[in-house]
C-alpha cells in the first residue's frame with residue numbers, strides 16, 4: 001500500500017520562538033506522514049513585536065539609502081541566535097550573517113534580503129528535526145518578469161522532494177533562470193506549501209497557523225463566531241476575496257487543481273480539527289446550508305437607465321468598454337430590462353468620477369444616470385445542492401427584519417453565492433443579521 005504523505009506549512013507565529021519550534025516538532029513527530037515541511041520566517045511573539053521579514057525590509061531600505069543598518073541587522077541576528085541557543089541546535093549563524101553583510105555592502109537587493117528570514121529559519125528547523133534543508137532557489141522557478149513558472153516548478157520541486165523522507169523547504173521565495181532570488185507577495189509561504197503538495201502529489205496539505213480554522217464571520221463584528229468545518233475551494237475564494245483572511249489567495253489553486261485537501265490547523269491547539277478545504281464534501285458529510293458570511297466596504301454603484309436597454313444589442317458592451325479603456329475594474333454587473341448597475345470600488349471610481357460619468361452621458365445618452373455611494377457588499381456562501389433557495393429567503397428575511405435596506409442583490413446560478421449591497425453604516429448589522437441565520 002502506498003504510504004500517505006502530508007505537506008505541512010508552518011506560519012510565522014508558529015515558528016516565532018524556540019517554544020513554538022518545540023510545538024512544531026511534536027506535531028511533526030505525531031504523524032510519520034508529515035515528511036515535507038514548509039517554513040516561514042519568525043513572526044510576532046507578542047502584539048508589539050516585529051516580524052523578521054519586516055526587520056529585513058527595514059534593514060535593506062537603510063542599506064539602499066546609505067544609512068546605518070547595523071542595529072537592525074543585529075536585532076535579526078539576535079532573534080535567530082536566541083532560537084538556536086534555546087533549542088541547542090548546532091548551526092554557524094555567524095558565517096551566514098557574514099554572507100548577508102557582504103551582500104548589503106555589495107549592493108542590497110530587496111528580494112534576496114527579504115528571503116533570508118525563511119532561509120535561516122528553515123535551516124534551523126531542518127537541523128532541529130533532523131530533516132534535509134531544501135533551498136527553493138533551486139526548485140521554485142520564476143521567469144525573468146518575476147512570475148512563477150508553475151510547470152517548471154512542478155517538475156523541479158517534484159524531482160527535489162520525492163526522494164526525501166524528511167525535508168524542510170524555505171517558503172516565500174524561489175529564483176529566476178539567471179539565479180536571482182524572487183519572492184511571492186507577503187504571506188507567500190502558503191503558496192510554496194501548496195506547490196510542494198502538488199509537486200509530490202501529497203494526500204493532504206496542512207497549513208499550520210495561530211487560529212483553529214476559518215471563522216464563519218469576522219470576530220470583530222460577531223461575538224465568537226463558529227469555525228467552519230468544511231469549505232469548498234470556491235467558497236474560500238469568495239470569502240477571502242471579501243476579506244476573510246486565512247490563506248494567501250494564490251495558495252488555493254495548485255492544491256485545488258489536483259484536488260488535494262487543505263487543512264487549516266492551529267499550532268497552539270493541535271487537538272482542534274481546524275477547517276478542511278476540499279473540492280467536494282466527503283461521502284455522507286452534510287454541510288451547513290450557509291457556510292459563512294464576509295463583506296467588503298467602500299463600494300459604489302453606477303446605475304444607468306435607458307428604456308429598452310435590453311433591445312439594443314451592444315449597449316452593455318459599450319458601457320463596459322468605457323470602463324475597460326479607463327482601466328477601471330468592476331466588481332459586479334447587474335442588468336435589468338431597462339437598467340444596468342455596475343458595482344465599482346469607491347477608491348477606483350473617485351479617482352475619475354466626473355470624467356467617467358461625462359463619457360457615459362455623451363456616449364450612451366442614458367435616460368438617467370445615478371451614482372450610489374457608501375455601500376458595502378455582503379457575500380453569503382454555501383455549497384448545499386438543495387435548500388439554498390430557502391437559504392436565500394432566510395438571509396433576505398433576516399436583513400429585512402433588522403430594518404436593513406437591500407440596495408443590490410446578485411445570486412448566480414448553482415450553489416448559494418449571494419452578494420448583497422447594503423448601506424455602509426448598516427454593514428456590521430447586516431453581517432450580524434446574516435450570521436444569525438447560519439445553520
Ligand code: ASP
Nearest residue numbers: 040053172186187188189
Ligand atoms: N515571511 C513572509 C511574510 O511575512 C512570508 C510568509 O510568512 O509567508 O509575509
